[in-house]
Amino acid sequence: MASPPNPLRDAGVPEHVLSLLDRLHAASVEQEKGLNISSLTSGEIHAATRDAFVALDQDKSQFVYQLARAINAKNIVEAGTSFGVSTIYLGLAVSANVQASGGQGTVIATEHEASKAGVARKHWTEAGEGVSRHIDLRVGDLLQTLKENVPTIDMLLLDIWTPMALPTLKLIQPHLRQGAVVIIDNTISSATRYKDLLGYLRSKDSGFTNLTIPYSNGLELCVYSP
Template identity: 65%
Template sequence: MSAPAANPVVAPDHVHALLNRLHQESLTQEEALPSTYLSSPDGFDDLMRDKFIALDQDKCHFVYQLARATGARNIVEVGTSFGVSTIYLALAVGSNLKHLGGGGMVIATEKEHEKAENARLHWREAGIDLVMRHIDLREGDLLETLRDNIPQVDLVLLDIWAPIALPALKLLEPKLRPGAVVIIDNSIASASRYKDLLSHLRSPTSGYTNLTLPYSKGLEMCVKIR
């Protein structure tokens, strides 16, 4: 019998139970969506308004492990939705601050008020001291909420509708430290709608190195080198 897949996330049992439940709810929602939902812009916002289609659990494990490995203190999540992946980021930041010292925060963004409220409920369920205290949720138009009061950024998780992706990254770029990592979900399945963003990141003059990780639908890992 093979050993169960390793889970790097250090958290109490109730947090693991919460995350497993939310990932299952996300999978159920995704299975009910039309197969073209990632590639078709028509009606996408209306379709997704009450959905939270979380970052896949194995991708969340990777991003958590990456945040721990790099000692990330300040993380920006561009596209929070119901706050599932935010829990992983907050757990990583909390552990890093505990072991490395200093200050830090997960800056989370969400346009839809109802989604923001659901995210807050999930974070409270995970734990105010364990998770919620490490999150700065900025509700509204992210091109406004990310304009000011951004510290030096160690990691960006970008999982947002394509037209806003590149403008959001360009807002953050002056704050990316050398070695900062930008993660983009669905970089294979949604390559056409992320064309401008990926062209920017992969340009020889962009100052990034890039790697497409072979997760389902793709996961892009970009490192800011200058």
């Protein structure tokens, strides 16, 4: 049976980056086997995953890459970088978009845990300068680190402790361009935890159109059209 299509391979991403991503996703899957997240409270999840990958699934990451390429995203905010796996996809997309149409591009990556940020930097170095030069890593409370120096944003990826999701969206929303995309992971399995966020996005006058994509545990795709 033929291998499923991989937009990164089709785009000519170097083999060492593809191998790195395969290795990191495999490590994330292995770690998650020992985490029964569905039975935990929001606070318990935050504590249990403090030192874990919990990376965006590989198929979702490829979708996010493809979407970032489709909308020519050059400025992206990632709320919840962890060990920097999905950040590599975002950096690759921004790098390709800048190369194709010029200008500059940045992935503003946020991570609360300094130890995770250090590991993420090592992964980006391994991926190479084509990725790392486009990443602006901000370590600490993102409600503080995202208060300043935020350009017009094309895409926001929310893969974060659920109580932080809505405050983060509200902080970034004034910077979203017309047609910007917001992506939220696990909106089926964590619908209760995301109740406030989803209620806000789906309210009549929110300015967002919303679609739940039936990836494992759900992936919300929201387009900002105020």
